[in-house]
Amino acid sequence: MSLSLVQSRALLGLDASAVTVEVHLANGLPSFTLVGLADVEVKEARERVRSAIQNSGLEFPHNKRITVNLAPADLPKDSGRFDLPIALGILAASGQIDAARLAGYEFAGELSLSGELRPVRGALAMSLALHASRVVTQLVLPPGSAEEAALVPDAQVYSARHLLDVVQHFLPQDDNAPPAEPAAGWSRVTAAPQPELVRYLDLADVKGQLGAKRALEIAAAGGHSLLLMGPPGSGKSMLAQRFAGLLPTMTTLEALQSAAVASLGGRFSLDKWAQRPTCSPHHTASAVALVGGGSPPRPGEISLAHHGVLFLDELPEFPRAALEALREPLESGVITISRAARRAEFPARFQLIGAMNPCPCGYLGSKQKVCRCTPDQVARYQSKLSGPLVDRIDLHVEVPALPAADLLQAAAGEATAVIRARCTAARERAMARQGKANQALQGQEIDHYLLLDDAAAKFLNLAAARLGWSARSTHRALKVARTIADLAGASSTQVTHVAEAMQYRRALRA
Incomplete structure (x- = not known):
């Protein structure tokens, strides 16, 4: 089969949009064309992929016209994350690995000229996007990136050190032959245990x-x-x-x-x-x-x-x-x-x-x-x-x-x-009462959750008028007063809480 499809992801902000790497091998003048709004780093993948395949002892189709399309065409692609899927697409299109077995996997990784896989940025964002969209797939990433992606709950992540480790996993198999042993550099990655205590300066x-x-x-x-x-x-x-x-x-x-x-x-x-x-x-x-x-x-x-x-x-x-x-x-x-x-x-x-x-x-x-x-x-x-x-x-x-x-x-x-x-x-008192921190209160939430005493309201009105506060300054002083009340364990915001909050709304003096 001269056409193969390999799945990957492109990063735009925290969104990791799906990208299909389409590789087609055709007769004609030998060439290697890469299309699909690829940035300079992605276009340089042609030389990295060619050298990585050759130095890994695999066959690069020199006598073919190679066309690689990164779809969708209007989505920008950057970095070297597409090296691995492009290499796998060429190997699948040339029949060196089983193209059908690539279904259900997504790949990302930068290739060295020797075929070693190097980490890519944004691996955790890729895994988080899969988790958020409830897409069930298996991620294949380089060491370092795989450990990041595995932090997402229920993520299926595999680590591969070399292009040959990935190739060995997707070689064509004889139904009558026993399953092959996984390569030494191929392993399933599980989330590392979280530290019990995070250390900060005292x-x-x-x-x-x-x-x-x-x-x-x-x-x-x-x-x-x-x-x-x-x-x-x-x-x-x-x-x-x-x-x-x-x-x-x-x-x-x-x-x-x-x-x-x-x-x-x-x-x-x-x-x-x-x-x-x-x-x-x-x-x-x-x-x-x-x-x-x-x-x-x-x-x-x-x-x-x-x-x-x-x-x-x-x-x-x-x-x-x-x-x-x-x-x-x-x-x-x-x-x-x-x-x-x-x-x-x-x-x-x-x-x-x-x-x-x-x-x-x-x-x-x-x-x-x-x-x-x-x-x-x-x-x-x-x-x-x-x-x-x-x-x-x-x-x-x-x-x-x-x-x-x-x-x-x-x-x-x-x-x-x-x-x-x-x-x-x-x-925790604030979260139980309103579901958010006091600083995040907006609009009617301030009136509803502040529970301001009448005496405290009169005191604040008089002080705000004398100090020339804006509406934003007044609201922020109220939020601070609510926090002081929560620290004191008080159910309502009282005069003492408002008075302390006002001390922290001083103007810069000239």
Whole structure:
């Protein structure tokens, strides 16, 4: 048979669309044509496939006109993931393997010139797409990628180290002959056991800073964003780097979604399974680096921080366009990247932790050093953060510098595990009441689930009018107050909870 069909998948965002690799061998001038909106990496597969087949001791049909079509033709294809299905299609079309036995399998893998299989990015996204669409098939992937894909429940994944391992599994069989032994490099992959305890940096390392630690606890319990402002060396980065350990343990679905995005970006590691990510890009990062982009679209830092933490140190030093691009994802939890040819949607449910100095020199209000910045310089520095962006950050906290005596003599604070237990209990109260974290409440849900006392409502109305708060600021203060009430185990939101929440809605001072 001179025509063969092999199934694979192409990635567009988190969607892994089915691709049929059609290979046709015909008489005529020898050629190797690859069609189907293939990117440069895919077109280079012709040379890799030819060398891999020859160096594996198999026969490459030099005297044939080879046409490879990647269907559907209007779907972009990139990376070297189609090397293996193209090679198998050529071998099946030339009769060296049984084309009928390829049914029920999907393949992805990059070939080296010797025939070794190399990992491909997005293997977990492929397996997750199969699971979501309830497609029953068997995935054949290189080592490294197969272990990723096997993390999805009920996935049927096989690992193959070399092209010959795959070929041996699909050789034509005689019905009367005993079944052949599987190749040494071919094996069924099952999900690796999940670690019982995910390790994070301990918040007990940070001495003092009780106010900032309280704000971290509130942010973790309710899913709120946080801005830390203080002089250099006050502990802002230490606090932010330990924040992920306060968040509740990831569910299996959250872990799969987070790992799938990391796999798309080539950052996934089995050692970090079910560990909430903390992404901390440098302040020179562009808007595309933060939100994603490119052709085809790739996830940015906000998507790689999905179900985790996005820590932006030196927040005012980021390009204005990059910071303004965060406004919509902070509200919606998704980012849609539209280009002329394609549109991709990535999840971006992250918690933003920003850190900044109060002024260009960093010592405004410090007791250790004198600030020499003029009021105009301070105002210009703080105005790098737009009002709409600051309005979307729930908690604004000052982190003062700790005196040397307190730093040396202070006892260790509460451990991360103790605080995480309180945060988890508060989050469970919110989930039992409304099915989502307090930060995600919208519209009528705020009125329905807030359970605000009359005295607390009057207090907030008076304070919001005097402070000139926007409707968004008022609603975010209410959500923070609800989280404080959950931490206290209170059924209703009271004046004390609203009063504490208002302390975290301070404006940047000039």
